[in-house]
Amino acid sequence: MKIANHKLKILIVGSGGREHALGWKLSQSPLVDRIFFAPGNAGTSTVGENVAIGVNEIGRLAEFAEKQQVDLTMVGPELPLTLGIVDEFNKKNLAIVGPTKKASRIESSKIFAKKLMKKYRIPTAEFAAFDDKKSALAYIGKSRFPVVVKADGLYAGKGVAVCSNFAQAKSFVEKLTGKIVVEECLVGPEVSFMVATDGVNFQSFLPSQDHKRLNDNDQGPNTGGMGAYAPVPIASQKLIGRIEKEIVAPIIKAMKKEGCLYQGILYPGLILTKDGPKVLEFNCRFGDPETQPLMTMLKSDLLPILLSIVKGTADKQKIIFKPGASVCVVLAAPGYPGKYAKNLPINGLNDYKDVAVFHAGTGFKDKKILAMGGRVLGITSYGRSIKEAIKKAYGVIGRKGVWFRGMVYRQDIAHKAIKNL
Numbered sequence: 001m002k003i004a005n006h007k008l009k010i011l012i013v014g015s016g017g018r019e020h021a022l023g024w025k026l027s028q029s030p031l032v033d034r035i036f037f038a039p040g041n042a043g044t045s046t047v048g049e050n051v052a053i054g055v056n057e058i059g060r061l062a063e064f065a066e067k068q069q070v071d072l073t074m075v076g077p078e079l080p081l082t083l084g085i086v087d088e089f090n091k092k093n094l095a096i097v098g099p100t101k102k103a104s105r106i107e108s109s110k111i112f113a114k115k116l117m118k119k120y121r122i123p124t125a126e127f128a129a130f131d132d133k134k135s136a137l138a139y140i141g142k143s144r145f146p147v148v149v150k151a152d153g154l155y156a157g158k159g160v161a162v163c164s165n166f167a168q169a170k171s172f173v174e175k176l177t178g179k180i181v182v183e184e185c186l187v188g189p190e191v192s193f194m195v196a197t198d199g200v201n202f203q204s205f206l207p208s209q210d211h212k213r214l215n216d217n218d219q220g221p222n223t224g225g226m227g228a229y230a231p232v233p234i235a236s237q238k239l240i241g242r243i244e245k246e247i248v249a250p251i252i253k254a255m256k257k258e259g260c261l262y263q264g265i266l267y268p269g270l271i272l273t274k275d276g277p278k279v280l281e282f283n284c285r286f287g288d289p290e291t292q293p294l295m296t297m298l299k300s301d302l303l304p305i306l307l308s309i310v311k312g313t314a315d316k317q318k319i320i321f322k323p324g325a326s327v328c329v330v331l332a333a334p335g336y337p338g339k340y341a342k343n344l345p346i347n348g349l350n351d352y353k354d355v356a357v358f359h360a361g362t363g364f365k366d367k368k369i370l371a372m373g374g375r376v377l378g379i380t381s382y383g384r385s386i387k388e389a390i391k392k393a394y395g396v397i398g399r400k401g402v403w404f405r406g407m408v409y410r411q412d413i414a415h416k417a418i419k420n421l
């Protein structure tokens, strides 16, 4: 892929906190000229230009990139990747960061990912795959509980349940469509590990940790993620080396060998068991909210890292992080992750020292920024230590800082990190 020598025009596909953080970081690059977001949110319009094209309109996105002479496109969410946005851009000879439709099956089909891990001996939970509910339930009936039941395909984060008895498993299975995976339940802390890969070589980002449950102490329903921090004290250099050697390098090699060359961001969701790190799932993109602390911690320019993925030079592109820590606290709409309230005015969207306010579910109405639902904001701090970063993030949340009616957030983001210092 040929990339121009002039300052680059970038298109970021998506509208979440992840995309705002990526754009915020790219906007600091001396190599970047203009940034477009499709469709973006109220926050992204302060670092670039929003374009009213949805993430799944891949034909229109390619037309836009061609017409505007976009030099590089970065895809945030999995949906367009699994729909084949990269294949579409490749056909038009447009540079884009992300895996092809075929390679993105590593996220869009759990069965594909599990079979691949089994074949190449990559550590993961024992599993069985089923074509229909009846055979899945027959197997679950004979299993020891708890078991983990998963939909094979993308399910907007709602396709996994840890079931402690048959009745629970049955009611979850009844709700699913398509093929089903049943897994052994693993125990341990979870770590999000992201790498930039050109299909052969890779460079790792800092390990980070998400908070998937809605309420403090990991209680309540699963969400897209209520907060994140980086780095993760329990993920020592030694452990990172082990993850790279036992999981990342072999999966990249396996994908190539299977004819699914994987170029883009690869994000294994890991669980640190007493037998070592194991893969819970692979994502074919950056995590959200994890990308918010990662971009805050990133010292290197992001653009050369993204370029190394499409140019095949990931072996030469080191990724350098700042010392210290970053904490992101998500402010979600009242009712999230269920039905939520919309169009709520947000107070306190000011500049704060050492804290970036990344937008997700925000939009404009009559030039006012409103909370439009879902995860609304990611309050993301930088501090010399994790304790300082926690203090700074929470310091700007509330009536004296950023605030909207009924906002929902966790009080204990990154507390696990302190316990493990």
Ligand code: AMP
Residues within 6 Å of the ligand: 125, 148, 150, 160, 162, 183, 184, 185, 186, 187, 190, 212, 269, 280, 281
């Ligand atoms: P996934 O989308 O596959 O990462 O699953 C979502 C969440 O379900 C994970 O972050 C874990 O908390 C939990 N989970 C998934 N698979 C397992 C497993 N085999 N054992 C224990 N927990 C799991």
Ligand code: GLY
Residues within 6 Å of the ligand: 210, 224, 225, 283, 286, 287, 288, 289, 290
């Ligand atoms: N925060 C989890 C994810 O991005 O999948």
